[in-house]
Amino acid sequence: MNINMTIIGQIIAMIVFVAFCMKYIWPPIITALDERRAKIAEGLAATDEAAKALELANVEATSITDNARGQASEIIEAGNQRGIQILSQAKDEAVAERERQVTAADAEIQQSANHARETLRQSVATLAVLGAEKLIKKEIDPKTHEQLLEKLIAEI
Amino acid sequence: MASENGTLTSGEYIRHHLTNLTYGQNPDGSWSFAENAEQATAMGFWAINVDTMFWSFFLGIVFCWLFRRVAKKAEAGVPSRGVAAIEFIVEFVDTSVRETFHGTSKLIAPLALTLFVWILLMNTMDLIPVDIIPSLGMLMGIEFQKVVPTTDVNATMGMALAVFILIIFFSIKIKGVGGFMGELTGQPFAADKLVWKIIFAPINLVLELVGLIAKPVSLGLRLFGNLYAGELIFILIAMLGLYQLPLHFGWAVFHLLIVLLQAYIFMMLTIVYLSMAHEKH
Numbered sequence: 350m351n352i353n354m355t356i357i358g359q360i361i362a363m364i365v366f367v368a369f370c371m372k373y374i375w376p377p378i379i380t381a382l383d384e385r386r387a388k389i390a391e392g393l394a395a396t397d398e399a400a401k402a403l404e405l406a407n408v409e410a411t412s413i414t415d416n417a418r419g420q421a422s423e424i425i426e427a428g429n430q431r432g433i434q435i436l437s438q439a440k441d442e443a444v445a446e447r448e449r450q451v452t453a454a455d456a457e458i459q460q461s462a463n464h465a466r467e468t469l470r471q472s473v474a475t476l477a478v479l480g481a482e483k484l485i486k487k488e489i490d491p492k493t494h495e496q497l498l499e500k501l502i503a504e505i
Numbered sequence: 506m507a508s509e510n511g512t513l514t515s516g517e518y519i520r521h522h523l524t525n526l527t528y529g530q531n532p533d534g535s536w537s538f539a540e541n542a543e544q545a546t547a548m549g550f551w552a553i554n555v556d557t558m559f560w561s562f563f564l565g566i567v568f569c570w571l572f573r574r575v576a577k578k579a580e581a582g583v584p585s586r587g588v589a590a591i592e593f594i595v596e597f598v599d600t601s602v603r604e605t606f607h608g609t610s611k612l613i614a615p616l617a618l619t620l621f622v623w624i625l626l627m628n629t630m631d632l633i634p635v636d637i638i639p640s641l642g643m644l645m646g647i648e649f650q651k652v653v654p655t656t657d658v659n660a661t662m663g664m665a666l667a668v669f670i671l672i673i674f675f676s677i678k679i680k681g682v683g684g685f686m687g688e689l690t691g692q693p694f695a696a697d698k699l700v701w702k703i704i705f706a707p708i709n710l711v712l713e714l715v716g717l718i719a720k721p722v723s724l725g726l727r728l729f730g731n732l733y734a735g736e737l738i739f740i741l742i743a744m745l746g747l748y749q750l751p752l753h754f755g756w757a758v759f760h761l762l763i764v765l766l767q768a769y770i771f772m773m774l775t776i777v778y779l780s781m782a783h784e785k786h
Contacts, residue, residue: 351546352659353529355554359561359654359663366565367612367619374572375615378595381579388581 473505515744522635522740525554525657526649540648554657561654564626568619594622601773606780613779616671617772620664625768627654628732632757632764635739655732655767658725665725668775672720675782684785689713720778724771731767735760 481498520542527545528538529552538555539545545552575591584592598618606613630653642650654660676685690706692713739760742752 351549351552352662353527353548353550353552353554355525355552355557355657355659356663356666358553358558359660360667362558362562362565363619363623363664363667366569366623367616369569370572370619371612371615374569374576375595375618377576378572378579378592379599379614381581382592382596382599384581385584 470505474502477501477505518744519737519740521649522639523651523656523737524649525651526556526647527552528555529553538648554651554659556649556651557654557657557660560630560652561623561627561660564630564654565623568622568626572618572622594618598772602776605773605776606783608780608783610675610779610783612671613776616779617776620775621768621772624655624664624728624771625765627660628764628768630654631656631732631735631739631760634753635736635743653732653736655728656736658729658733661729661732662721662725664771665721665728668724668778669721672717672778672782675779679783680785689717720774724774724778728767728771731763735763 477498481495524542525545526538527548528536529545529548530536531544532547539548539552572591572595575588578585578588579592595618598621599614602614602617633652638652639650642648651657676688680688690709690713691702692709694705694709696702696705735756738756739753742749742756745752
């Protein structure tokens with residue numbers, strides 16, 4: 350337990366190891382640790398950002414869906430209205446058409462009937478004249494007969 | 506150290522375990538290994554404790570190899586378990602340094618790491634059963650073998666002295682010679698008038714020098730004393746025959762604490778002393 354040269358040897362050994370540590374051990378390990386710390390911080394920040402972006406996207410998606418839903422119901426509503434409108438218009442038109450056709454048919458019928466009646470009247474008159482002529486040929490007084498005929502025609 | 510009849514008294518056994526393998530110059534001028542403690546003492550300063558040097562150097566190499574392997578592999582990616590364990594130690598030392606030392610110095614952190622791990626490894630040698638390595642040494646013809654370098658006052662004082670040199674170096678580098686001298690003579694008794702300053706200066710110088718020198722002495726002797734006492738108790742327990750087994754275990758558990766704590770204290774005090782050297786008053 351005496352102080353001797355070992356003390357100097359120990360100092361030299363210490364200098365050697367500290368120098369080695371200073372040059373080859375400490376810098377690479379500390380650099381790696383710092384880099385890793387920076388990387389982790391970066392990753393955490395990115396995660397936060399991504400979470401925020403997701404939240405924003407969710408909000409946006411909800412608003413878009415709501416919008417779309419509103420628009421869809423509006424469109425359906427308008428479609429329904431339009432359908433009802435078209436239907437009632439068609440009904441109105443159909444009714445009007447029917448009426449018009451009925452009226453036209455009535456008029457035609459009336460006209461045909463009048464025409465037939467007129468024709469008939471003419472024919473009867475002719476027939477009467479013919480009959481009268483035949484009677485006249487056999488003869489009596491034409492004047493009296495004419496009177497009679499006229500009376501007959503009027504009656505028809 | 507075998508006695509004449511081949512048996513050892515307990516005193517001889519203890520003394521044998523506490524003697525370094527010393528190589529040095531005998532008083533008559535010849536160089537040889539000391540055959541006993543008296544001869545080693547007679548060698549004076551020009552002797553070297555071969556076992557202390559061997560084990561401390563060997564453990565320093567272990568430290569360098571272990572940490573260099575990790576330093577080569579270190580990258581920002583996911584570390585393996587072994588790398589993470591070493592990085593944990595580095596991070597621990599780095600935190601300790603940052604908390605205590607606020608200046609910028611490229612030396613202090615690696616110095617603290619080296620001292621911590623190196624001293625830890627040297628202290629851990631104490632947990633190897635006391636007779637194993639010396640017995641192997643005896644088989645190979647080596648008479649003395651102290652395997653725990655930190656139980657040699659030369660080793661601990663050597664490190665403390667290196668720290669002391671750094672304290673002086675940084676004090677002068679940061680404050681300049683004048684600043685350093687001013688610090689040594691201007692405290693703890695301060696005065697405004699020049700006359701009083703001159704009167705106080707020698708008193709202050711003595712007080713501050715005592716404080717300054719106490720730093721390395723306490724640093725080295727604290728480590729040495731703790732480990733030496735621990736080693737001594739291991740040796741005493743080893744002489745108890747069969748009862749030594751549970752006692753060895755119990756003391757080893759306590760000693761684990763001392764091993765770690767003394768390495769930590771040495772590192773921490775080194776940082777504190779050097780940060781004090783960096784501070785301007």
